Amino acid sequence: MKIQWLGHSAFHVSTDYTNILIDPFIRDNPSCPLDPGEVKADIICVTHGHNDHFGDTVEIARENNALIVCNHEHSVYLSQLGLETMGMNMGGTIEAAGIKITMVNAIHSSDMDFIDGIGPGGSSCGYILELENKRKIYHSGDTGIFGDMKTVIRDIYQPEIALMPIGDRYTMGIMEASIAASWIEPEVIIPMHYNTFPPIEQDPYQFKEIVEKNTETKVTVLKPGETYQE
Numbered sequence: 001m002k003i004q005w006l007g008h009s010a011f012h013v014s015t016d017y018t019n020i021l022i023d024p025f026i027r028d029n030p031s032c033p034l035d036p037g038e039v040k041a042d043i044i045c046v047t048h049g050h051n052d053h054f055g056d057t058v059e060i061a062r063e064n065n066a067l068i069v070c071n072h073e074h075s076v077y078l079s080q081l082g083l084e085t086m087g088m089n090m091g092g093t094i095e096a097a098g099i100k101i102t103m104v105n106a107i108h109s110s111d112m113d114f115i116d117g118i119g120p121g122g123s124s125c126g127y128i129l130e131l132e133n134k135r136k137i138y139h140s141g142d143t144g145i146f147g148d149m150k151t152v153i154r155d156i157y158q159p160e161i162a163l164m165p166i167g168d169r170y171t172m173g174i175m176e177a178s179i180a181a182s183w184i185e186p187e188v189i190i191p192m193h194y195n196t197f198p199p200i201e202q203d204p205y206q207f208k209e210i211v212e213k214n215t216e217t218k219v220t221v222l223k224p225g226e227t228y229q230e
Contacts, residue, residue, distance in 0.1 A: 049121030
């Protein structure tokens with residue numbers, strides 16, 4: 001299993017059988033080292049409707065004949081474009097290409113800001129991905145800290161790997177994310193949603209120091225394009 005960070009909140013998760021993209025903000029992402037045409041996907045998971053997460057979903061889905069997993073409102077919109085979607089909502093689980101995908105809560109807005117006049121986008125979310133080998137990855141989406149991390153995320157889903165924002169202003173900052181780390185207790189955290197733009201500049205090594213000093217969790221800091229593998 002490989003987890004490649006594409007900058008911001010975009011990740012490419014690959015197993016022996018399946019390619020999963022999460023929040024494929026590629027073309028307009030100043031930190032992403034790839035073009036949309038270089039990214040392979042069987043499944044695309046979208047956490048919410050902001051352009052820096054929805055990104056190149058339509059283009060990549062068409063090029064790869066990929067399934068788009070998203071909330072119900074985005075599913076309706078994308079289906080009208082002729083794309084294959086699987087809409088879902090909080091607490092639901094679906095299975096696609098051998099991957100179990102559970103939609104979980106996130107505290108954030110979700111209106112589609114890339115269409116004229118801004119359109120309603122339902123609720124923002126995170127995902128628990130259970131891979132073929134039963135390892136679980138938690139992509140929190142854009143979110144502030146919230147109590148479900150301590151109960152629902154940790155106690156029910158028990159992810160081994162967490163992908164969490166530290167950029168502040170629009171999401172958790174380093175302090176809140178380090179508390180969330182102590183609540184969720186994953187084996188590994190990969191920080192995301194920082195240093196893409198000036199308003200979310202943060203030092204990921206400060207986050208790493210705090211988390212590893214106070215918990216058993218290891219923080220893996222990646223540069224855009226780099227890969228965590230196990």
